[in-house]
Amino acid sequence: MKKANLIMLGAPGSGKGTRAVALCEILGIVQVSTGDLFRNNIKGGTELGRLAKSYINRGELVPDDVTAAMVKDRLSKPDTAGGFILDGFPRTLAQARALDEILGELGGEISYALYLDVPDGEIVRRISGRMICSECQAPYHREFNPPKSEGVCDKCGGKLFTREDDMPETVQKRLEVFRSTTLPLVDFYKAKGVLVEIPPELSDRGAVADMREVAEKLGLCAR
Numbered sequence: 001m002k003k004a005n006l007i008m009l010g011a012p013g014s015g016k017g018t019r020a021v022a023l024c025e026i027l028g029i030v031q032v033s034t035g036d037l038f039r040n041n042i043k044g045g046t047e048l049g050r051l052a053k054s055y056i057n058r059g060e061l062v063p064d065d066v067t068a069a070m071v072k073d074r075l076s077k078p079d080t081a082g083g084f085i086l087d088g089f090p091r092t093l094a095q096a097r098a099l100d101e102i103l104g105e106l107g108g109e110i111s112y113a114l115y116l117d118v119p120d121g122e123i124v125r126r127i128s129g130r131m132i133c134s135e136c137q138a139p140y141h142r143e144f145n146p147p148k149s150e151g152v153c154d155k156c157g158g159k160l161f162t163r164e165d166d167m168p169e170t171v172q173k174r175l176e177v178f179r180s181t182t183l184p185l186v187d188f189y190k191a192k193g194v195l196v197e198i199p200p201e202l203s204d205r206g207a208v209a210d211m212r213e214v215a216e217k218l219g220l221c222a223r
């Protein structure tokens, strides 16, 4: 059985968050979402939040050094020792190299980079119906994954909201940035022999069943 230190790679709205949450449930490991970390800082009114907001609302990436320092701090916390899923990091080659350094210092390595390859049309459909929990950040979709009670998170009862960067113009910009800057990471992790492509729709059984199948195939162990 292999320890699960995972990366979730994919375009905005490809389902990284949904699948990361499912894998954490299955494997008992921790989700580290840079988008959620930034949004928590924005909500908390921190200096990092103010800086991040100016990039996020334009659909641009937050600078590499700021993002890598935030991830290093998060991966240094003891709850990641049993395994983690990086959701939305790395997103540039510089971040991927920074991650190698961080893991070298902390004494770990990436087991797999899971790549969700989803067509653009499907991405726009997914993002346009997305709602997020304001408390636990769980993602929902008006059509594909609605909450049991309208506007309320099934998991924690938090209020659901639509992200500011999910406006159509900003989504187009985020997709362009993904293609030009993040997509080269597919080859980077392929060359390291850890890339696993996750088909757009494994089945109709939902994210947990899909990810259980992936975890079993890869021999990832539950804690």
Ligand code: AP5
Pocket: 010, 011, 012, 013, 014, 015, 016, 017, 018, 019, 034, 035, 036, 038, 055, 056, 057, 059, 060, 061, 062, 063, 067, 087, 088, 089, 090, 091, 095, 126, 127, 129, 130, 131, 139, 140, 141, 142, 144, 145, 165, 174, 200, 201
């Ligand atoms: P981040 O929050 O990471 O956004 P993102 O990568 O653009 O990804 P999303 O959260 O939009 O989508 P997702 O792939 O998680 O999809 P989800 O599961 O929600 O980053 C936001 C911003 O922060 C960035 O633009 C950047 O500015 C900054 N940032 C973050 N990380 C950074 C970094 N490393 N460096 C620099 N800047 C950084 O699914 C989408 C919807 O589809 C949901 O409604 C879901 O319910 C639905 N859905 C999911 N799967 C399916 C399915 N199989 N079928 C139907 N519907 C589905």
